[in-house]
Amino acid sequence: MRTVPLAELPGRPCPVAATLELVGERWSLLVVREVALGEHRFSGIVAGTGAPRDRVAARLRSLTEAGVLERRQYQSGPDRFDYHLTGSGRDLLPVLGALLTWGRAHAVAPDDPERDHHRETLRLLRDRDQTPTDPPTDPSPDPVPTEETP
DSSP states (O other): OOOOOGGGSSSSSHHHHHHHHHHHHHHHHHHHHHHHHHOOHHHHHHHHHHHOOHHHHHHHHHHHHHTTTTEEEEEETTTEEEEEOOOOTTTHHHHHHHHHHHHHIIIIIITTTTTGGGHHHHHHHHHHHHHOOOOOOSSSSSSSOOOOOO
């Protein structure tokens, strides 16, 4: 699993900046979305993202190196692999759900005929987020304090 040393980041280094180094590129999050929605093979991921094949190949490599995805061999001679979310990858599902919700509210026109088509995508992401996941790999030793409710 690849990590990002905060000291190597420009500007104001923080976990948000480190996260964006690993998964902040457009095609990366769309690849994660496709795998989360059940597309595990290269051709399906390419079709679902609309990305060029070389970009998808590069993102699959980087997401695998980052520990977000894992490759599983499903055929030998020639060797073929498919891709699955790891615990780390499943931990990104609420982020994708938040992006979808924000996008519907702020990035897509209310009269866009495709706008409500993606309610099913949000439901699927939420359903998959409910599956048991591995505990976070690096829980924060100093969580941000929250106000307690009585």
